[in-house]
Structure formats: structure tokens, C-alpha cells
Amino acid sequence: MVRAARHIENVRYAIRNVVAEASRLEAQGRRILYLNIGDPLKFDFRTPPHLIEAVHRAMKEGHNGYAPSAGIPAAREAIAREAARNGIPGITASDVVVTTGASEALELALTALLEPGERVLLPCPGYPLYGALMAKLSAQGVPYSLNEENGWSLDLEEIDALCTPGTRAILLCSPNNPTGAVLDRKVLEGLLEIARRRGLVVLSDEIYDKLLYDKAHVATASLATDVPIITFNGLSKAYVACGWRVGWLVFCNAHLMPELKSAVMRLADARLCSPAPQQYAIEPALEGPQDHIPEMMGRLRARRDLMVRRINAIPGLSVVEPAAAFYAMVRLQLPGVTSDEDFVLSLLREKGVLFVHGSGFGQKQGTQHFRVVFLPREDVLTTAFDRLETFVRERYSR
CATH class of the missing domain: 3.40.640.10 (Type I PLP-dependent aspartate aminotransferase-like (Major domain))
Known part of the structure; x- marks a missing residue:
């Protein structure tokens, strides 16, 4: 057995680590909505x-x-x-x-x-x-x-x-x-x-x-x-x-x-x-030409606004409106949720929606989050947030 260097033991890359479970589910015929990775080319954006x-x-x-x-x-x-x-x-x-x-x-x-x-x-x-x-x-x-x-x-x-x-x-x-x-x-x-x-x-x-x-x-x-x-x-x-x-x-x-x-x-x-x-x-x-940037940001603004509106309407979830990029950290304040990774994986398995757990990025002790990527089209985001809301209400409604 060849031993790996000890200083690599704690290296984790949460953004890709959760994909392994999504891939397993896809192999079983499940359709997954990916809101986990910041690659615009996976969605409806193209290289100039x-x-x-x-x-x-x-x-x-x-x-x-x-x-x-x-x-x-x-x-x-x-x-x-x-x-x-x-x-x-x-x-x-x-x-x-x-x-x-x-x-x-x-x-x-x-x-x-x-x-x-x-x-x-x-x-x-x-x-x-x-x-x-x-x-x-x-x-x-x-x-x-x-x-x-x-x-x-x-x-x-x-x-x-x-x-x-x-x-x-x-x-x-x-x-x-x-x-x-x-x-x-x-x-x-x-x-x-x-x-x-x-x-x-x-x-x-x-x-x-x-x-x-x-x-x-x-x-x-x-x-x-x-x-x-x-x-x-x-x-x-x-x-x-x-x-x-x-x-x-x-x-x-x-x-x-x-x-x-x-x-x-x-x-x-x-x-x-x-x-x-x-x-x-x-x-x-x-x-050279920069036309694609305002066009891209126009689409992203609509998607950001949709994300903020939908997330903040779900009891127990909240999000600070992002000022840039295509990410947001969503706060989880739901009864019984002590692991945001478990929350993300349960949502993935039950509803086929993939986010990244906030603990993969680090967070204030005692808080729970997940990161949402709002690059997908608005219809995809709407479906994902519908499923998220149903999941929360089914599991955590008081």
C-alpha cells in the first residue's frame, strides 16, 4: 500500500464532491437539476x-x-x-x-x-x-x-x-x-x-x-x-x-x-x-467587443431577482442579494437541521436538485447554508425552487 502525504488528508472540493451522488442518481435514470457549478457554458451562455x-x-x-x-x-x-x-x-x-x-x-x-x-x-x-x-x-x-x-x-x-x-x-x-x-x-x-x-x-x-x-x-x-x-x-x-x-x-x-x-x-x-x-x-x-457582458448581465439580473424572491419566500430560508457574479449563500434556519451537507444530499435524493453545502466553503460556527448558482434559465430555476419549497414544507413545516 502506497501512503499518500499526510498534509493532503483534509483537502476536499465540495463543489465537485457532491456531484458523485448526483451521477449515481443519474445512472439510475433520475433527471438532476444542477445548480452547483459556476460554469456558464453548462447553461445558455457561449464564448464570444x-x-x-x-x-x-x-x-x-x-x-x-x-x-x-x-x-x-x-x-x-x-x-x-x-x-x-x-x-x-x-x-x-x-x-x-x-x-x-x-x-x-x-x-x-x-x-x-x-x-x-x-x-x-x-x-x-x-x-x-x-x-x-x-x-x-x-x-x-x-x-x-x-x-x-x-x-x-x-x-x-x-x-x-x-x-x-x-x-x-x-x-x-x-x-x-x-x-x-x-x-x-x-x-x-x-x-x-x-x-x-x-x-x-x-x-x-x-x-x-x-x-x-x-x-x-x-x-x-x-x-x-x-x-x-x-x-x-x-x-x-x-x-x-x-x-x-x-x-x-x-x-x-x-x-x-x-x-x-x-x-x-x-x-x-x-x-x-x-x-x-x-x-x-x-x-x-x-x-475587443464587450457586447456579451451587458447582455449576459441582463439575463443574470433577471435570474438573480427570481432567486432572491423565491428563496426569501420560503419559511426558514433567507439570502442576501448578491451584488455581482452568479452565486448566493442561502441561510438555513430550519428545525432539526444541524448539517447543511445532509440537507443538500437529502434534497438531491428526494427532489433531484443539486446545490453545494455551505460547510464546503466555511461558515460562521453554528450557522448552516447552501450555495446556489443561478446560471440556469428562469424556467429551470423556477422548477428547482418549486421543488426546494415543496421539500422544505413537507419536511420542516411546523
Whole structure:
């Protein structure tokens, strides 16, 4: 028997783990309504044609070999110009690394930054990858609470109190997965002040920055020139190209972290490159037609509003209206529910509707949630919420 490394024992990915049960039920002939995964291409959204044409053209022109480790020059230059449009000063192509999705960007940055046992403050609830990377690196992920009663914002006093001499960074995700919240400028400025005083690196996951309803997104790195900030983004969400695995990181205020930047570049060299032909879509994505985004957000707004209306009408359930993206965390306050995972699995088995349990993302102790993805068409959402309401009333009506 070959033993696996102990530091991987607690790695779980709740978003995909629940799919195993759904697949088992489908094999028995059940039809499942999937409201669990944030892939727009599983529903009625499509990759913009001019991006597909750019990749097709790159392939036909022979760009099928290895690319430069940090990315092709045109892509890096386009990302630097995008940073300038977002109000981030002083970015050049040399500050950009193109990666295999934003997930690899996060992994490269954290691998270059952390020694075993060092600490990173992570949002709770938060994307499961963050904790998985901590386990992989034998580092310590320290959760900080997102406050549901305050629109899923963060508590600056809590964050400051969590900092210790072993804390190296704070990671934030705004707009947020799984809550759909967007942090206010004042909150970001307060967080940057803590990072400045504590000597922390700020890791800012901004993959949903264009998927906004009413609230404006503020690029974290636009607010400080004296704090080391690394931002993360990609084509997966706003540009509807999840499977291409095109992401990037940007060193903002790079003069404050030359050793870290050099270390990331060495790691990028060691893994050769991210997929080459798809990189030729980055410049057309960022600087070409953007028509699909308002069209996408118009559809998502209607679906969000439907979700909020239906969830808040079910006794024992409540949801904070998301300001961005296509996720929401639904609060469960039902008699006898002590495990949101059991709730999600029971709903799946009885009604064929799949959500993701909130405990898979982390949550305030004593609370129960599930994450809903409202990407499906309104008729599908209506059916799913009808089944959810019936399930709740049958099981939990007083």
C-alpha cells in the first residue's frame, strides 16, 4: 500500500464532491437539476465568437508549440493596459504572468511566498481552492469572517487581531465566490492600512470584476502604491471560456517584492508555460467587443431577482442579494437541521436538485447554508425552487 502525504488528508472540493451522488442518481435514470457549478457554458451562455476566431487563427498560423513561460508578449501587454484602465499605476508587461487559469496563478504566488507553517488570512466563506493550497504547501490558512448581517463584508478589527508574526499575506476575493458580495472602497482602504502596518502581501482575486449588477468594483491595487499587491484574473468567467484555462497574475507595486516576483518567474519557467493558442484570445478579449457582458448581465439580473424572491419566500430560508457574479449563500434556519451537507444530499435524493453545502466553503460556527448558482434559465430555476419549497414544507413545516 502506497501512503499518500499526510498534509493532503483534509483537502476536499465540495463543489465537485457532491456531484458523485448526483451521477449515481443519474445512472439510475433520475433527471438532476444542477445548480452547483459556476460554469456558464453548462447553461445558455457561449464564448464570444471573436475569441474563438482568435484561437483558431493562432492554431492555423502555427502557434501550437511552447509559449514563453510568462506568456506571449501581446497578452502580457494587453493585461498591463487593462490594469491601467482599472486605475492601477505603473504596470508593465514584465509585471504580468499568464497562467493555466487563475487557480495556477494563485498557486504560483503562494508557493513562492510561503514557508511551511506560515499563515495566510483567508475569507470565510471562501473558495475551496484557497484552503486546498494551504494544505498542499503545509501552510496555515486562518479564516476571517465575512459578515452576513453586513452584506457579507469583512471586519477590519477581526483581521487585525488575527495577524501574528507568522502571518505573511491576506487573501481577498471581491467580487466574492460564494456570496456574490463586493467590498466597498472604504473597507479595502482599511484592509490595505492593516497590510501596510503589518507588512503583509495582499492577494486580490478579482476574477468576477466585470460581472456586476449595480455596485461598482474597485481594483484593490488602485488604492495603494506602498503595499505589495498581487491581483488575479482570467478569461473563465466574464469571457465565458472556463475550459481554456487562461488566467494571469499581476505584480502591483512590484518594486516592493523583487525577490517574490523573481521566485514566481522561476516557478513559471519550471512548468514551461500555460496553453499557447488560447493566449492569443487575451488581447481580443480585453480590448475587443464587450457586447456579451451587458447582455449576459441582463439575463443574470433577471435570474438573480427570481432567486432572491423565491428563496426569501420560503419559511426558514433567507439570502442576501448578491451584488455581482452568479452565486448566493442561502441561510438555513430550519428545525432539526444541524448539517447543511445532509440537507443538500437529502434534497438531491428526494427532489433531484443539486446545490453545494455551505460547510464546503466555511461558515460562521453554528450557522448552516447552501450555495446556489443561478446560471440556469428562469424556467429551470423556477422548477428547482418549486421543488426546494415543496421539500422544505413537507419536511420542516411546523
